[in-house]
Amino acid sequence: MILSALLTSVGINVALCLLFLILYSILKRKQSYANIYLPRLVSEGKSQLGDEYSFERILPSVNWVKRAWQPSEEELLANSGFDAVVFMRIITFGLRVFGVAAIIGICVLVPFNYMGNQLNMDFTDLPNKSLESFSISNVDDGSNRLWIHFCAVYVFTAVVCYYLYSEYDYISCKRIGYFYSSKPQPHQFTVLVRSIPKSSGSSFSDRVESFFTEYYGSTYLSHSMVRRTSKLKGLINNADKLYRRLVHLKSKNDTQQRFGRASFMGLFGKRVDRLDSYEKKLEDMEDNVRTERSTIAGKEVPAAFVSFKSRFSAAIASHIQQGVKPTEWITEPAPDPKDVYWPFFSASFLKKWMCNIAVIVACVLITILFLIPVIIVQGLTHLEQLEIWFPFLKGILNIKIISQVITGYLPSLILEMFLSFVPPVMVVLSSxxxxxALSQIEKSACIKVLWFFIWNIFFANVLSGSALYRVEFFLEPKRIPEILAVAVPGQLLNVYAPKFETGGKFWPVVHDSTIFSLILMHVIAIGIFGLKKVPLASSLTIPLPILTLVFNSYCQRRFLPMFKSYPAECLINKDRHDQRDPTIASFYDKLATAYQDPAMNSVRYSGNSDRINSPLLHSVEN
Structure with a gap:
């Protein structure tokens, strides 16, 4: 890619960003779009947008950008929880790392690279120069300027590790502080028990009651059995869809839509009143829901949520073996009630095993198939390759502005369009x-997306760009750093309401992925210095990935246990504090039903069409 093509891409993206910024600043202030741009404020009844047709509404404004960064961590913690604070810390951490890399790269490395003579380029026409002239490829072999790159690798690694340590330390301390300041949460007192052994003459619920009353008599509080509710949820979903159609039909008040034919998609048969038909069907569905719910009590699965009177007792129960047989009475910390993902509780071991195999196969297939758009993108960045593939475009590609758009902007646009489908697909596979738990699903999906990006956006781009045509990449694994060294320098508060709280458990994933990126950078640097005939620099870089792994090991021992579970000291102190709280008794009462499957709650359908944007299923009992 030439410099002018890159600048064209930057210009197009900046113009689009300004356009979207202006449109957003106008549309977000219109009452009719409040459900889209301010959903949380609307749901909380805090949306006060004023006159829909005032002149100020049509003028763009960017004041919201400043206000978005004004809330302090304390305000963010109070309104959105600790996960929101950690998310913002991840963004600021990324900006800091990017800032350091930009300063070192633009102010130090790029000028020295540009002054090299390795590529023997004519630098009089700067806009039409290849980006390789600004990379390490242009530095002469054996030049002392390569030691500047060597120093940059060490300095950048040291700065990133410092930031990682600081963030890990800060977030872990904040996590403990958030725990002390938070109100009692159901998941802190509850464990999930699976593989409950069968017993003739008694139900799974009786077995749980008997076991935990005997061995945890002083601290056992209650339990909620998990039941097979997949059929019940299907009935509720069908009734929910029919109710939406009924509300929509009432809101239209259209006689032509209200009456239709009885058979074959409303085209033939007796003319009927759809409103009466929908209401009768809905009544029948409600009867079916009540019937299924009345018979669901006996459809228990060998799993239950067991609640205790103290956090410490729940922590002990979740971390030690309960029965003599390690395959029975398996316990683990329970997720937050809002975080529970119910569908797979009733799934058999065989079904789960088969689903895991299917997910692995699907991930591999997606990764392989994604090579197709990656190869296309790589072809677009090389006009000579594009002319070979499509000879009839040769005349068009010679037009300067078209060639700049194709090589500079079109590849990134195509790649981003395909990439936009990856996260939702990974969420479905993880589910x-x-x-x-929903948080476990999202964490698994994030890891899948991360590895997908590492392979397809980095390695696949490199392989499809230049290394793919080097057979020795596969025949000589020891030369991978060298081959990568050749290939890489050539295309590299008002909206969200938290559904659940994990206490910042996503940060270790960010830490580990950053460590992996650092080590990958070290491997490439070793290959580059060897290729550039500076063997001493290559040898002196070898200790760097080792030191990085040592640093990572220290961080894991120092901070990671704090993200797996809270220390006994914190749990006991918090329990003692709660025992002096007069509201703890009411919390225990709510805890007894906190983990009841939502499908087991009695529901009714409201016929009020004015509540079309409100939840359709309303619980009348907890």
Missing amino acids: IQGYI
Whole structure:
């Protein structure tokens, strides 16, 4: 890619960003779009947008950008929880790392690279120069300027590790502080028990009651059995869809839409009143829901949420073996009630195992198939390759502005369009792996997306760009750093309401992925210095990945246990504090029903069409 093509891409993206910024600043202040741009404020009844047709509404404004960064961590913690604070810390951490890399790269490395003579380029026409002239490829072999790159690798690694340590330390301390300041949460007192052994003459619920009353008599509080509710949820979903159609029909008040034919998609048969038909069907569905719910009590699965009177007792129960047989009475910390993902509780071991195999196969297939758009993108960045593939475009590609748009902007646009489908697909795949919490599903999906990006956006781009045509990449694994060294320098508060709280458990994933990126950079640097005939620099870089791994090991021992579970000291102190709280008794009462499957709650359908934007299923009992 030439410099002018890159600048064209930057210009197009900046113009689009300004356009979207202006449109957003106008549309977000219109009452009719409040459900889209201010959903949380609307749901909380805090949306006060004033006159819909005032002149100020049509003028763009960017004051909201400043206000978005004004809330302090304390305000963010109070309104959105600790996960929101950690998310913002991740963004600021990324900006800091990017800032350091930009300063070192633009102010130090790029000028020295540009002054090299390795590529023997004519630098009189700067806009039409290849980006390789600004990379390490242009530095002469054996030049002392390569030691500047060597120093940059060490300095950048040291700065990133410092930031990682600081963030890990800060977030872990904040996590403990958030725990002390938070109100009692159901998941802190509850464990999930699976593989409950069968017993003739008694139900799973009786077995749980008997076991925990005997061995945890002083601290056992209650339990909620998990039941097979997949059929019940299907009935509720069908009734929910029919209710939406009924509300929509009432809101239209259209006689032509209200009456239709009885058979074959409303085209033939007796003319009927759809409103009466929908209401009768809805009544029948409600009867079916009540019937299924009345018979669901006996459809228990060998799993239950067991609640205790103290956090410490729940922590002990979740971390030690309960029965003589390690395959029975398996316990683990329970997720937050809002975080529970119910569908896979009733799934058999065989079904879960088959789903995991299917997910692995699907991930591999997606990764392989994604090579197609990656190869296309790589072809667009090389006009000579594009002319070979499509000879009839040769005349068009010679037009300067078209060639700049194709090589500079079109590749990134195509790649981003394909990439936009990856996260939702990974979420779907993770949801069928048997996880019991939405946070576990999202964490698994994030890891899948991360590895997908590492392979397809980095390695696949490199392989399809230049290394793919080097057979020795596969025949000589020891030369991978050298081959990568050749290939890489050539295309590299008002909206969200938290559904659940994990206490910042996503940060270790960010830490580990950053460590992996650092080590990958070290491997490439070793290959580059060897290729550039500076063997001493290559040898002196070898200790760097080792030191990085040592640093990572220290961080894991120092901070990671704080993200897996809270220390006994914190749990006991918090329990003692709660025992002096007069509201703890009412919390225990709510805890007894906190983990009841939502499908088991009695529901009714409201016929009020004015509540079309409100939840359709209303619980009348907890």
